[in-house]
Amino acid sequence: xxxxxxALRDEIIAxxxxxxxxxxxxxxxxxxxxxxxxxxLLRAFANIGSFRVGTNLPAWLFTILRNLFRSEYRKRRRExxxxxxxxxxxxxxxxxxxxxxxxxxxRTALDKLPxxxxxxxxxxxASGFSYEEAADICHCAVGTxxxxxxxxxxxxxxLLAIESIEDFGLDKTTRGVLIASERV
Amino acid sequence: xxxKKIMNDExxxxxxxxxxxxxxxxxxxxxxxxxxxxxxxxxxxxLRAMYDDVVRQGVPDRFMDLLSQLDKPATTSAxxxxxxxxxx
Numbered sequence: 001x002x003x004x005x006x007a008l009r010d011e012i013i014a015x016x017x018x019x020x021x022x023x024x025x026x027x028x029x030x031x032x033x034x035x036x037x038x039x040x041l042l043r044a045f046a047n048i049g050s051f052r053v054g055t056n057l058p059a060w061l062f063t064i065l066r067n068l069f070r071s072e073y074r075k076r077r078r079e080x081x082x083x084x085x086x087x088x089x090x091x092x093x094x095x096x097x098x099x100x101x102x103x104x105x106x107r108t109a110l111d112k113l114p115x116x117x118x119x120x121x122x123x124x125x126a127s128g129f130s131y132e133e134a135a136d137i138c139h140c141a142v143g144t145x146x147x148x149x150x151x152x153x154x155x156x157x158x159l160l161a162i163e164s165i166e167d168f169g170l171d172k173t174t175r176g177v178l179i180a181s182e183r184v
Numbered sequence: 185x186x187x188k189k190i191m192n193d194e195x196x197x198x199x200x201x202x203x204x205x206x207x208x209x210x211x212x213x214x215x216x217x218x219x220x221x222x223x224x225x226x227x228x229x230x231l232r233a234m235y236d237d238v239v240r241q242g243v244p245d246r247f248m249d250l251l252s253q254l255d256k257p258a259t260t261s262a263x264x265x266x267x268x269x270x271x272x
Contacts (some may be wrong), residue, residue, distance in 0.1 A: 003254075037247065039244070106231075109235070122235065127235070157223045
């Protein structure tokens with residue numbers, strides 16, 4: 001005899017892999033991410049009564065996780081990630097190996113984004129939330145999320161353009177101009 | 185470190201329009217938009233590939249164990265390690 005609605009329980013279990021991926025992108029560490037997910041599950045079950053059945057369960061769970069991370073973050077700043085990067089520790093395959101853009105470069109660039117921009121980009125670009133859902137999760141306006149995602153993409157584009165210019169065959173002068181424009 | 189981060193953020197915010205204009209106007213004609221859209225497509229692919237790699241790992245045992253613990257009748261506190269402590 002289960003204390004919880006089995007359908008709800010199954011839905012929470014189904015959300016765990018996504019919660020982990022989001023937590024890793026926030027915390028920069030697999031271990032801390034799993035602790036965050038655990039704390040999120042404890043909170044979720046303790047407050048299950050406040051969840052309105054039929055509303056967006058994944059968004060509710062993501063909100064709890066993000067709030068936990070934020071309150072912890074205020075206390076101790078994001079630690080320096082593992083030298084190999086958080087995602088590297090979980091990585092089983094190197095996707096798109098023929099790409100001109102090295103996967104390593106991408107992870108480095110993602111790590112350089114301000115946390116607000118990184119979380120917005122991950123929520124919309126990887127977790128599959130709408131701008132509206134992401135705004136609810138981050139407690140901000142839809143326009144703010146859109147602007148964070150745009151700035152994140154632009155910044156990543158700049159960082160990766162610098163990294164990969166030689167791959168695209170641009171000459172040293174153009175490269176210099178791009179690097180200079182990057183610093184404006 | 186945090187001070188620097190905030191500054192970078194503000195700088196990025198302040199120059200966002202300029203930076204976009206620069207990167208399109210200063211790249212060679214024709215190459216600019218291709219390079220930009222190619223990189224934007226790669227960003228999306230890499231982001232999802234990284235994320236999905238974690239998602240594909242499924243639910244680690246520790247979370248299934250935790251849920252079983254939480255779901256046990258009469259176990260009111262998740263911090264209880266032993267069932268014997270709950271004498272019912």
